[in-house]
Amino acid sequence: MIQLGCSLIGSSLEDDRSWNMQDYEAAIPRWCSGCGDHAVLTAVQRLLEEEQLPPEQTVFVSGIGCSSRFPHYINSYGFHGLHGRALPLATGVKVRRPDLHVFVVMGDGDCCSIGAAHWIHTTRYNPNVVALMLDNGVYGLTKNQTSPTSPKGFKSNTQPRGAFLNAMNPIATTLGVENASFVAQTGDWVPDHIYQTLKAAYDHRGFSFVRILQRCPQYTDQIFLDAMRNPETIELLVHPRGIRSADTEQIYKHHVPHDPSDLTNGFRLAQLDDKIRLGLFYQNEDIPVYEEVRSVPTHSADEKIAILNEELDKHAV
Amino acid sequence: MIQLGCSLIGSSLEDDRSWNMQDYEAAIPRWCSGCGDHAVLTAVQRLLEEEQLPPEQTVFVSGIGCSSRFPHYINSYGFHGLHGRALPLATGVKVRRPDLHVFVVMGDGDCCSIGAAHWIHTTRYNPNVVALMLDNGVYGLTKNQTSPTSPKGFKSNTQPRGAFLNAMNPIATTLGVENASFVAQTGDWVPDHIYQTLKAAYDHRGFSFVRILQRCPQYTDQIFLDAMRNPETIELLVHPRGIRSADTEQIYKHHVPHDPSDLTNGFRLAQLDDKIRLGLFYQNEDIPVYEEVRSVPTHSADEKIAILNEELDKHAV
Amino acid sequence: MTTSSTASPAGEKKKARKKKGRKTVIKTAEHTVEVVSDSGEGAQKCAQIFGRVSARMGNGVWTVEIIPAEIQPPPRTPPSASGNRIRIGTKPVTNWGDAAHLMVAFNEQVLLHRHRAGALADGCIILIESVWETHEDEDIRNEWAAAMEELDGHDYRFVMVPLEEQALTVVENPRRGKNMFALGMLANLYSRDLDIIKDLIRHEFRKKAPEVAESNIALLELGHEWAEANLDFKVNIPVEAPSMPMVVMNGNQAIAMGGIASGMELCAMYPITPATSASHYLSEFFENFGGIVHQAEDEIAAIGVAVGASFAGKVAFTITSGPGLALKTEFIGLAVMTEVPLVIVDVQRGGPSTGLPTKIEQSDLLAATFGQPGDAPKVVMAPATMEECFLCMTTARKIAETFRCPVIVLSDANLATGVQPFARPNVDRTWIAAPLDLSPVADGQKPYAWDPQTGLSRRVVPGQPNGMFRATGLSHDEDSKIGYSPDVHERGCEMRARKIAVFQQTLQPPTVHGADEGELLVVGWGSTMGAIEEAVDRAREEGLDVSSLHLRFLSPLEPGLTEIFSRFNKVMTVEINYSDDPKAPFITPENRRRGQLSWMLRATTLVDVDCWTRVPGEPLRPGQILDAIRAHVPGGAK
Amino acid sequence: MTTSSTASPAGEKKKARKKKGRKTVIKTAEHTVEVVSDSGEGAQKCAQIFGRVSARMGNGVWTVEIIPAEIQPPPRTPPSASGNRIRIGTKPVTNWGDAAHLMVAFNEQVLLHRHRAGALADGCIILIESVWETHEDEDIRNEWAAAMEELDGHDYRFVMVPLEEQALTVVENPRRGKNMFALGMLANLYSRDLDIIKDLIRHEFRKKAPEVAESNIALLELGHEWAEANLDFKVNIPVEAPSMPMVVMNGNQAIAMGGIASGMELCAMYPITPATSASHYLSEFFENFGGIVHQAEDEIAAIGVAVGASFAGKVAFTITSGPGLALKTEFIGLAVMTEVPLVIVDVQRGGPSTGLPTKIEQSDLLAATFGQPGDAPKVVMAPATMEECFLCMTTARKIAETFRCPVIVLSDANLATGVQPFARPNVDRTWIAAPLDLSPVADGQKPYAWDPQTGLSRRVVPGQPNGMFRATGLSHDEDSKIGYSPDVHERGCEMRARKIAVFQQTLQPPTVHGADEGELLVVGWGSTMGAIEEAVDRAREEGLDVSSLHLRFLSPLEPGLTEIFSRFNKVMTVEINYSDDPKAPFITPENRRRGQLSWMLRATTLVDVDCWTRVPGEPLRPGQILDAIRAHVPGGAK
Ligand SMILES: Cc1ncc(C[n+]2csc(CCOP(=O)(O)OP(=O)(O)O)c2C)c(N)n1
Ligand SMILES: Cc1ncc(C[n+]2csc(CCOP(=O)(O)OP(=O)(O)O)c2C)c(N)n1
Ligand code: SF4
Ligand code: SF4
Ligand SMILES: [Mg+2]
Ligand SMILES: [Mg+2]
Numbered sequence A, B: 001m002i003q004l005g006c007s008l009i010g011s012s013l014e015d016d017r018s019w020n021m022q023d024y025e026a027a028i029p030r031w032c033s034g035c036g037d038h039a040v041l042t043a044v045q046r047l048l049e050e051e052q053l054p055p056e057q058t059v060f061v062s063g064i065g066c067s068s069r070f071p072h073y074i075n076s077y078g079f080h081g082l083h084g085r086a087l088p089l090a091t092g093v094k095v096r097r098p099d100l101h102v103f104v105v106m107g108d109g110d111c112c113s114i115g116a117a118h119w120i121h122t123t124r125y126n127p128n129v130v131a132l133m134l135d136n137g138v139y140g141l142t143k144n145q146t147s148p149t150s151p152k153g154f155k156s157n158t159q160p161r162g163a164f165l166n167a168m169n170p171i172a173t174t175l176g177v178e179n180a181s182f183v184a185q186t187g188d189w190v191p192d193h194i195y196q197t198l199k200a201a202y203d204h205r206g207f208s209f210v211r212i213l214q215r216c217p218q219y220t221d222q223i224f225l226d227a228m229r230n231p232e233t234i235e236l237l238v239h240p241r242g243i244r245s246a247d248t249e250q251i252y253k254h255h256v257p258h259d260p261s262d263l264t265n266g267f268r269l270a271q272l273d274d275k276i277r278l279g280l281f282y283q284n285e286d287i288p289v290y291e292e293v294r295s296v297p298t299h300s301a302d303e304k305i306a307i308l309n310e311e312l313d314k315h316a317v
Numbered sequence C, D: 001m002t003t004s005s006t007a008s009p010a011g012e013k014k015k016a017r018k019k020k021g022r023k024t025v026i027k028t029a030e031h032t033v034e035v036v037s038d039s040g041e042g043a044q045k046c047a048q049i050f051g052r053v054s055a056r057m058g059n060g061v062w063t064v065e066i067i068p069a070e071i072q073p074p075p076r077t078p079p080s081a082s083g084n085r086i087r088i089g090t091k092p093v094t095n096w097g098d099a100a101h102l103m104v105a106f107n108e109q110v111l112l113h114r115h116r117a118g119a120l121a122d123g124c125i126i127l128i129e130s131v132w133e134t135h136e137d138e139d140i141r142n143e144w145a146a147a148m149e150e151l152d153g154h155d156y157r158f159v160m161v162p163l164e165e166q167a168l169t170v171v172e173n174p175r176r177g178k179n180m181f182a183l184g185m186l187a188n189l190y191s192r193d194l195d196i197i198k199d200l201i202r203h204e205f206r207k208k209a210p211e212v213a214e215s216n217i218a219l220l221e222l223g224h225e226w227a228e229a230n231l232d233f234k235v236n237i238p239v240e241a242p243s244m245p246m247v248v249m250n251g252n253q254a255i256a257m258g259g260i261a262s263g264m265e266l267c268a269m270y271p272i273t274p275a276t277s278a279s280h281y282l283s284e285f286f287e288n289f290g291g292i293v294h295q296a297e298d299e300i301a302a303i304g305v306a307v308g309a310s311f312a313g314k315v316a317f318t319i320t321s322g323p324g325l326a327l328k329t330e331f332i333g334l335a336v337m338t339e340v341p342l343v344i345v346d347v348q349r350g351g352p353s354t355g356l357p358t359k360i361e362q363s364d365l366l367a368a369t370f371g372q373p374g375d376a377p378k379v380v381m382a383p384a385t386m387e388e389c390f391l392c393m394t395t396a397r398k399i400a401e402t403f404r405c406p407v408i409v410l411s412d413a414n415l416a417t418g419v420q421p422f423a424r425p426n427v428d429r430t431w432i433a434a435p436l437d438l439s440p441v442a443d444g445q446k447p448y449a450w451d452p453q454t455g456l457s458r459r460v461v462p463g464q465p466n467g468m469f470r471a472t473g474l475s476h477d478e479d480s481k482i483g484y485s486p487d488v489h490e491r492g493c494e495m496r497a498r499k500i501a502v503f504q505q506t507l508q509p510p511t512v513h514g515a516d517e518g519e520l521l522v523v524g525w526g527s528t529m530g531a532i533e534e535a536v537d538r539a540r541e542e543g544l545d546v547s548s549l550h551l552r553f554l555s556p557l558e559p560g561l562t563e564i565f566s567r568f569n570k571v572m573t574v575e576i577n578y579s580d581d582p583k584a585p586f587i588t589p590e591n592r593r594r595g596q597l598s599w600m601l602r603a604t605t606l607v608d609v610d611c612w613t614r615v616p617g618e619p620l621r622p623g624q625i626l627d628a629i630r631a632h633v634p635g636g637a638k
Helices: A036-051 A067-073 A086-096 A108-114 A116-125 A170-175 A191-203 A221-229 A246-251 A263-271 A301-314 B036-051 B067-073 B086-096 B108-114 B116-125 B170-175 B191-203 B221-229 B246-251 B263-271 B301-314 C043-056 C108-116 C138-151 C163-167 C178-189 C194-204 C210-230 C251-261 C276-289 C299-311 C322-338 C365-370 C386-402 C413-417 C486-505 C526-541 C561-566 C596-605 C622-632 D043-056 D108-116 D138-151 D163-167 D178-189 D194-204 D210-230 D251-261 D276-289 D299-311 D322-327 D329-338 D365-370 D386-403 D413-417 D486-505 D526-541 D561-566 D596-605 D622-632
Strands: A058-062 A077-080 A101-107 A130-135 A182-187 A208-213 A234-238 A255-257 A276-283 B058-062 B077-080 B101-107 B130-135 B182-187 B208-213 B234-238 B255-257 B276-283 C024-027 C030-038 C060-066 C081-089 C100-105 C120-129 C156-161 C233-236 C246-250 C266-269 C292-295 C316-320 C342-348 C379-381 C406-412 C419-423 C470-472 C518-525 C546-551 C553-555 C568-575 C610-613 D024-027 D030-038 D060-066 D081-089 D100-105 D120-129 D156-161 D233-236 D246-250 D266-269 D292-295 D316-320 D342-348 D379-381 D406-412 D419-423 D470-472 D518-525 D546-551 D553-555 D568-575 D610-613
Touching: A036 A067, A036 A130, A036 A191, A036 A208, A058 A067, A058 A086, A067 A077, A067 A101, A067 D470, A086 A101, A086 A108, A086 A116, A086 D266, A086 D292, A086 D299, A101 A108, A108 A116, A108 A130, A108 A170, A108 B116, A116 A170, A116 B108, A116 B116, A116 D299, A130 A191, A170 A182, A170 A208, A170 A263, A170 A276, A182 A191, A191 A208, A191 A246, A191 A276, A234 A246, A263 A276, A263 B263, A301 D251, A301 D276, B036 B067, B036 B130, B036 B191, B036 B208, B058 B067, B058 B086, B067 B077, B067 B101, B067 C470, B086 B101, B086 B108, B086 B116, B086 C266, B086 C292, B086 C299, B101 B108, B108 B116, B108 B130, B108 B170, B116 B170, B116 C299, B130 B191, B170 B182, B170 B208, B170 B263, B170 B276, B182 B191, B191 B208, B191 B246, B191 B276, B234 B246, B263 B276, B301 C251, B301 C276, C030 C043, C030 C060, C030 C108, C030 C178, C043 C060, C043 C081, C043 C178, C043 C194, C043 C246, C043 C419, C060 C413, C081 C108, C100 C108, C100 C178, C108 C120, C108 C138, C120 C178, C163 C178, C163 C210, C178 C194, C178 C210, C178 C233, C194 C210, C246 C251, C246 C413, C251 C276, C251 C342, C251 C386, C251 C406, C251 C413, C266 C276, C266 C299, C276 C292, C276 C413, C292 C299, C299 C316, C299 C322, C299 C342, C316 C322, C322 C342, C322 C365, C322 C406, C322 C470, C322 C486, C322 D322, C322 D329, C342 C386, C342 C413, C365 C379, C365 C406, C365 C553, C365 C596, C365 D365, C379 C386, C386 C406, C386 C419, C406 C413, C406 C526, C413 C526, C518 C526, C518 C596, C518 C622, C526 C546, C526 C568, C526 C622, C553 C596, C561 C568, C561 C596, C568 C596, C568 C622, C596 C610, C596 D596, C610 C622, D030 D043, D030 D060, D030 D108, D030 D178, D043 D060, D043 D081, D043 D178, D043 D194, D043 D246, D043 D419, D060 D413, D081 D108, D100 D108, D100 D178, D108 D120, D108 D138, D120 D178, D163 D178, D163 D210, D178 D194, D178 D210, D178 D233, D194 D210, D246 D251, D246 D413, D251 D276, D251 D342, D251 D386, D251 D406, D251 D413, D266 D276, D266 D299, D276 D292, D276 D413, D292 D299, D299 D316, D299 D322, D299 D329, D299 D342, D322 D329, D322 D342, D322 D365, D329 D342, D329 D406, D329 D470, D329 D486, D342 D386, D342 D413, D365 D379, D365 D406, D365 D553, D365 D596, D379 D386, D386 D406, D386 D419, D386 D486, D406 D413, D406 D526, D413 D526, D518 D526, D518 D596, D518 D622, D526 D546, D526 D568, D526 D622, D553 D596, D561 D568, D561 D596, D568 D596, D568 D622, D596 D610, D610 D622
Parallel strands: A058 A077, A058 A101, A077 D470, A101 A130, A130 A208, A182 A208, A234 A255, A234 A276, B058 B077, B058 B101, B077 C470, B101 B130, B130 B208, B182 B208, B234 B255, B234 B276, C024 C233, C030 C100, C100 C120, C120 C156, C266 C292, C266 C316, C316 C342, C342 C406, C379 C406, C518 C546, C518 C568, C568 C610, D024 D233, D030 D100, D100 D120, D120 D156, D266 D292, D266 D316, D316 D342, D342 D406, D379 D406, D518 D546, D518 D568, D568 D610
Antiparallel strands: A182 A276, B182 B276, C030 C081, C060 C081, C060 C419, C246 C419, C379 C553, D030 D081, D060 D081, D060 D419, D246 D419, D379 D553
């Protein structure tokens, strides 16, 4: 990642430390057994290790929800913030500290419901941040309420006779936002595909939005049952510039070629609901990155005082 | 509009009153001269008159902004609410009072910036409400700050060296939202086109999102200058089931046929930025209307007491 | 708690064994039981049914949930402790008491959790699962041993129970059976009516296959028999038949049903603990009454929908907890300014920020009263019991409608999840909001035709011919026309304030519990009433000159407080919110953070109202309050 | 205002005419001028330059904007009145005074607006455009006549000025010329230095073609000559050369520059009147200092970005007004809980709700202090002058950083848009935040290593090796580990409260203005200081035994108040927020809504602090306050 406009003293760029998976572990995860969040955590820790990201240079920001417990389980800096508000926090971190590697973890309620305005606008700002939306189609932490991504008819504590509305389509929504630069979908049960997706997201220069279909055995076991049992229900978006996972391509035989620079086709594919589609719907590396757009030269205290005095001169009586 | 699940006493359905344009006038509009809002107001009043909507059965809800002064200028019920929050207010009105004709007027900051989450979600709820987004590409009332729809490079008081980001594309964003059912664009300077668009929006069963390109001579005179001067810059979306305005089709010779049921093509057209496109990008009348989905039989006080007593029996000790 | 123990766990812990002959009968006016298991093992279900049958049989009951913070905490760890405390009495029980006299623990780790929380009374009888002590897994045996060491030296009596072994005789997965076996045991110990319990079990599992209920009943009977054969005591809590029909439910159910009974027809909400269960109840039943629950995209939209619905007709409500209340701040101001009636229920939890999501606190009082920028007069009230949770909703709705203002109801996590029987409300037509009146508005009637004396005005709603107006959050005159001149703004502020003063004048001074004058007056609000009054009663029995006063209306305050306070030498609030210890370093009377009610009382009455507050994340215990009283009353300190 | 007038408008209104001979010279220690035009005619520009040249020449100056509510209100109507009041004195001027001694009005309607607002002093000289009286449009003539009728009987002196006619000799569009002609007239009347004015005009139009400045200068000279030839008086306000270099700016510019001077490098905001102009200034200049302004999608995101940036390094700030503060409620609680330093500037406007967007009020004090659900200790402070707006930003930043907490700075619309010269701040390195320190964290240093006495702990920021921790808004321990046990929660609450008490102990008791003891002590905060102290001085001259006290820190309160209050018989706050008139119907001491500061002082000190408050949407006038003092002090009532 690029280091711009940041007045750092002390820097660990030339150190010779190295980190293994365990070095990225913090508290013991407290998710239910079988919860898809565990698999995502593993994939993320694998990424950190492969990329050898210094823990102190890495920040995980989250909202509130089961998924938002994520930062507590990673040995890095973290900010477990407010429900729905992870993205502004992350933007604040990144815009003033482009030297840090910033990851965001959100739930579907967190991101798509209460956080919707920030989701839309952070997509538009396009900071170089990796955003993972762990989509279990339900409010997990608060114990089973309908989320915007709950399938129509899904019975929850707040819509006991079944969800009233069609599920929101977070991929299509993100694609509709100007400056969307990386939009991908993966599932917690395809470890290599998550990993490859995370890697592509991390490598992307800009805001990477990754929707991870996440199993919640506690409340929405049924919504991915089909996907678990029947490889026919899955289709992979494949392309040389897309997400490549040989393992996954072995398991899932439906492949649809899709050039990730083709926004309209990505949108079309996102609208289809016959199958679950995993892969990279859209990528555009030409969109300016917010913290670079907003990067300004730094100044010492003395320089500031000098400029301030010039400014005060203009107001002198 | 359909009247469902609403326990009304007294009803003016069989009255023989009639209303002319003046009957829909309230306070004298206090917008700048030349402000596009005036033209929208006229078109709206024309619609009210053509449809003979009883003023007391009509509610205009708005947020805060120049455009949100709208309700004060219409002789109907009105709620000039909070910045960004017109849509929840309108949803609340409509869901409990489906007998009322509900219109929403918002600015671009109001709707697309602070109100973004409500915009996305109200699109998804799909109440039978007409929403007008008066898009002048700037914060007018607060005197010239960048809005999400300000063109890149536009100089404002908060981005004096020019807007940092590409303008948001409200049509594309709305199209990305599941359950979007009516998405159209018009401009304040084509009176018949606004009127026809409003009429189509009003006739639509569901949430009609109309973006009205609106001139603000005070702050963004330049952004529609080209469109004013050069009919070549405009292209009309035309289709038998689209918005038809003979007048407008005379003036603007570029027509692109577009079937409003074709979401992907609508999305493709919305992405093009060579011309300003006016017309109906998408319509789908099959999407359930929120207040109908949520309609429940009403009960008298006695009935309620009886059911409550049954319920209390279950808790009896 | 004394450490002089007559029964050390290692020493006197006994395998339950067949008893011949008569059992000891512990006859008592009240007994407190806890049932705790790992999360997911169903101790809550066991305890709830136990509480319910006790209520049905005519005992006073108060139950409190013991909830783990995670959805599925690791089993056999203290944070996994999940269950209930049930306090049962001859007379109505008003709070969770001090500590448990009998504990059913599914493993030693959850027992440790309760022990560490000080939840076990001296002499507590602990019925504990016997499988762990001799478990094949050495780690488990070690954990057991360590736990017993920690518990050693306390005055507890252990009784080993083969919960799992017995349950396995009926079901394959003991995690789904131990709870009903335990229930059977308790039924035997407390002589509960098995037929009622069977009915309750059948009702509980009515949506499952009939076999499920039947195997649960088999476990119940097994537990009952086992206890009959193996345990050497029974507990007898005499019943005084209640003089009126009773219902039993938790505070959130009561809020939900109370909302229905008030005739409100829209609840707009966004899920948040501990408020959500009220909306769960409403989601299930509201539609039967013509009402709907709108789950909005966030708390701002939720209150926005409620304000819109109220503007359009009757009164809507929204329900939330601290972080959600924060988000509603701006809209509450709009409701004040546009005089839209609205009920906002805040089921308080621990704060600040996300704080303690599942735990009780009474720390939103000042935010509810003063949260809005600008002067935003409204009504803030707090129910003190489950019954009041039910009743207050109609009161709140009526105040909101009559005074055209938002009413904030401050409940809390203790009321929300606690269960208590109360007199069955006799809902009649006067409770239920009148149907929408859409008759034409008289010529010249203004939307804010403020009576200059009272600030009251008649509401006009969309659909009423001739009444068209534009509500606005900007400063406005009687016509709802925007006006920025000093007189328009001052008038509006005055009228919105005046009607709340008028409302205050309709209230009665509150009644003192205890003597009408004396040394110390303890003032409380919300769910602490039972614990405070019990502490006061006990103190008075000790001869201490203390009384208490419990407030339902916090803003405006009930009238007559200055006069009441003047009859006591010292006034002190007891609250579950933070205050600085006056003796702590750097704390002075001028910088001390004070209990939220005490702060309001001081400003209003200028009486030197002290406060004794704690933020333990659990209800206050009467014994704790008693200690505080002793420390603040002459002759109290021992 | 007396109605005995020596000059009725109809009677003595005179066409200005050539004067021979000497002019009357009004020598005075201060004079208050208003320039009002239709919105868009540039009276503000005229007045600002007039204020600025007066400041440069060494006079004391205070200017207040007169702002219409709409962007482009209809011309020639009272709501169109746009301009400034400029109060000029020999000594520093601290407030806008009571009423104008000289008025330049571009038409009779905007004059009416000012008249109705009570803005004209007895004997006021009104220089008014002459074109309307004899306008060809009959409606206009009638409007003129009606206005004169309304003004008839007041003690005003009219002077007719052919503004438009004269301007047309230089420019084609008189709407763009009258203001500079008026400026020339004022320059003549007050003997202002034309060269300085020309410089200011050239600076003003530096971004336009040079002809623009030159034609404006031609108009200036024309006005000057015209006045010399036609007006029969001059005003002489002697100058006392200031002893130190001065700067002149409005409060929002001062906040913005002060923010820069403090070394903060990120301001995240969402536009809102009257805070926005501070961010306009920052948007223009902040980048020169390595800072940026992030305009967020809403106020929640704005504070979120600021909290994120502060978490990641130094201190960020956000700036807003009432409705925006409401939306920031939840995030302020998070900053308290995670101990992220943060400065929140609230430029107060009229409330509640959208209220009076452009007008002053001081009614966010309680919301700022108590807005958060849960106990959220933080610092609330309020600058009293433009200079303090500048200085307080560094103070706020330092407090935020030292005490790891949010600091709320309450400015208001009066400070925001008012202009006053003040001693040029001498910014040195100690003002500016230290660069990021990313040195490794010592082994075992915890992220919240609270000192048990003071609650203070050393901050750790991302990038520091060995310091990794996860900040959380949930209850947590010193390691930032989530903990729900009573001791963890109580400890956290205590430590967050303690450090604020420690902060309070670092403050000095405030200084009394006037005598140290006496009958009445008036207590104020924020922008009212100048008006209050002027009123007190005038009252003392009248022999009334009154003093005043002005507070900068509102929460925690500055120390020593109880002792100071004890030296006065009566204490009363003067505030621009709503309080009930104690004599109004239904109002009792127990239900009276009180001034927000008085409420806090009562609760803290138990002194019976009364309040005199108004919400006129404009600054208080010293004469008004003087009247209030007279009414509350023995011997004061006349
Ligand atoms: C402002 C606010 N509103 C509501 C909540 C309660 N809350 C906590 S998590 C959550 C939703 C959890 O769902 P999701 O975001 O999908 O995450 P998951 O638990 O499913 O991973 C809610 C509503 C809160 N903490 N704060
Ligand atoms: C919560 C809140 N934030 C900010 C404002 C200030 N404000 C009023 S209108 C407005 C934006 C106006 O722009 P837009 O919505 O595009 O409407 P326009 O005036 O251009 O019609 C803002 C930021 C406010 N009133 N409330
Ligand atoms: S409730 Fe669902 S999402 Fe939450 S931890 Fe359990 S399985 Fe995972
Ligand atoms: S500022 Fe712009 S949008 Fe507002 S009234 Fe004037 S022209 Fe219209
Ligand atoms: Mg979820
Ligand atoms: Mg706009």
